[in-house]
Amino acid sequence: MSMFDDLLAAHTRRYFFGKMAHGLGTAALASLLAHDSQADDAAKVAAANELVSLGALKSLHHAPKAKRVIWLFMADAPSQLDLFDYKPKLADFFDKDLPESIRQGQRITTMTSGQSRLPVAPSTFKFAQHGKNGTWLSELLPKLGEVVDDIAIIKTMNTEAINHDPAITYIQTGSQIPGRPSMGAWSSYGLGSENQDLPAYVVLHSKLAPGSSSQALFSRLWGSGFLPTKHQGVALRSSGDPVLYLSNPGGVSKETRRKMLDGLAELNQQKYEAVGDPEITSRIAQYEMAYRMQSSVPELVDVSKETQETLDLYGPEVKEPGTFAYNCLLARRLAERGVRFTQVFLRGWDHHNNLPKQIPLLCKSMDQPAAGLLKDLKQRGMLEDTLVVWGGEFGRTVYSQGTLTKENHGRDHHPRCFTMWMAGAGVKPGVVHGETDDFSYNVVDKPVHIHDLNATILHLMGVNHEQLTYRFQGRDFRLTDVEGHVVKEILT
Template identity: 40%
Template sequence: MIRYAVTPDHVSRRTALQLGTCGFGYLAFAGLAAQEAAARDAEVTKPNPLAAKPPHFAAKAKRVIFLCMTGGPSHVDTFDHKPRLTADDGKAPPSGTGRGAFAGKLLGSPWKFKKHGKSGLWMSELFPELGAHADEMCVLNGMHTNVPAHPQAFLQLHTGTSQFVRPSLGAWTLYGLGTENQNLPGFVSVNPPTGNGGAQNYGSAFLPAIYQGTRIGNEGRSVSSAKLSNIANPRLGPDAQRSQLDFVQALNKERLERDQVNPQVEGVIESYELAFRMQRDVPKVMDLSGETKETMALYGVGGTGTDDFGRQCLLARRFVEAGVRYVEVTHGNWDQHRNLRTDLARHTAAIDKPIAGLLADLKRRGLLADTLVVWSGEFGRTPFAQGTDGRDHNNKGFSAWLAGGGVKGGLTYGATDEHGFAAVTGRVHTHDFHATILHLLGLNHEKLTYRYAGRDFRLTDVAGNVVKDVVA
């Protein structure tokens, strides 16, 4: 042991340095011990990113089912009644409303419209089954968006922009509210299209990867054979899988400790754990064999033309009933530049009974009151003909509708002009549409932000107003 003779009135410089350096080791040890303890505490107290979160204010809806009609359904043949267009069939479009030399003659709807329900909601004869639910529906006839091209408009419908890679509406919803079932994905997209932005439409962009949608099925293939990929191991049982996963996760966590912050590694850790839990519960939710014959028939499962979309709608009900926050199902292609009479009739017949069944089933199970059902395409169609039996793209005016989840049923909000060219009253831009959906979920679209690249981003960017007139 080294002894230092120190008197109160004299301490040499050498002695002072020797005494001081003895403490550096203790300081370093204390710092390392504190860092390790903090890491342990963080591991214990780190919040689950998918845990249910309180909304900003009292919510009308707890979950969303988005019925996405890809391709742009014709509003003037479905939910936007235009008697003047019918009267002017075959005439030239009014000046300033067409597309110059590319505009054809005005084309009145080949289908009749009539009022439905106590509310007298106008609807085309193409929806005989859905008409029974008119008093649950809030039709927005003043919708409009920026660009009359499928990729841009479809991306804007899903992410709020067509110019940049941004999180989808479903990802923002999951980020804001979490999920109610930790063994299922919080956001599911059933049979999403591969084009028009593809995975961006259910992606999380700069949000943590855990908030992206889980794809089930493929566009153009029957959902009856769809399975969720990469959640089953045919060679290892649950215990062996858990041991294997623990080893892999230990390596991932070691990497994360070195990097301190690495969203990609964090996303891998969280997604691996979720996938391990999902392998038991997801197949159960997707198994329709336990449903009654009456329920299957209600959705049109087994019916000609309605089977596939009926299964998608039934899966949507089963997922939200099991605690999934946001489910999107897709149907298309509604891009009727030609063969309008044949193709539009075929598409509406494929969705009419399944959607009516979905609304009826949600209502009888007590789920419709706090489940927001959304129906929309990326834009509408022109009132003038393209060729003799088709309609071109129209982003200046189209229809969407909401049901359940705190909206005023039996309401038609907004309108296009007398021919259906453009929204003129009650105009609802895509940003307003998104702001309203988030509002019904109890989320303030201006406060639901995420810090990225030095800026607080939000779904509605720097625009958007809640359409309060449609909120019950």
């Protein structure tokens, strides 16, 4: 860089404000380098005062019901018709055209827009009533049937997005356009972390079921957007080091790594004083977190000390890293350690064809671990302050994509109504919220938009979704944009 470039950099807007915040930056670095005792003290204060936040909010807006969230995200959109939304009258409409009075001119994807017909495809699976309230569930969900009295089923979720990438981006970030912070990043930013040795936001990817196909998942779905990068989700890997480059290279001891990080922190501090870029302090924090994770992560992923009784809750795949069962157990272990937001992705629900043969494979992988997680949390007394969320980005159509037979059909994307469920902290147990029409096509009572869902999750964490904001490019942004209402009917 030339002398002229140095002079120019010294007069940039970022540099000007950075120098004004010089004292703050120095204090931030000192805090990071002496994190242990201070962080522990802050966590103790937060534990004693339920309104204290360790993040940007400093104080919660109201007493939280949920200290942590585990979101079991069913990427690619499971069929509500075959799992939760029982429609017995559809048997009389087999292979008949979907009535226009039901479709109401709704746009459909290019995958079925060229079809001459939209033939109605009733579910091929049996349904039965479960629990004290006789909740209808598919035969594909026997284990969830055992815990249905602990969950609130929302049958009237809806979204505007009709294709996978904008839809999953929308529910994760509040916008169909990439670039916004994910919900986990918002929670990390606003609330901070109670565990200084693990990230506030962790992402777990589950292996595909045999024969399944899936849409791609991009890291921006758990990214921090315009928030400081330290709030982005940390994805743990199922093989090798759980986090890339977590282990020290050969010949590098823990003491050497510590000296290197201390030297690097000093160099970064000098750079911060020169340019005032807040991302530099984020980088220092990330280096420190990586160092602490060298001890905390190996202990986290070692499930060998779990009792056989606990392992049996999650099913036979629980000891195999990367399975949904293993990740559900890992999610509980993360929750125990104070991780604020854990997201477990299970892909493969994109059943445009061969649904009757494919969806049982996914349910076999999902049903017992999800139910086991609820049982495990409950018996440990953790379900009362842990919020568990289950669902995907949209639902599936009642009409068949492609050729329809009694043995085979597929379902296209359907954003107008789909099913999700919630359980735990502050959620009414054993209830079904809302109703759809006889074709599971339109909401007829108590609609819940995805902004409403996110507003409700934040509410349970003690946050008013309208007041968790971040100024970027001259505007105050929030997760729910300019919408969202708390769904009070499903709350205790």
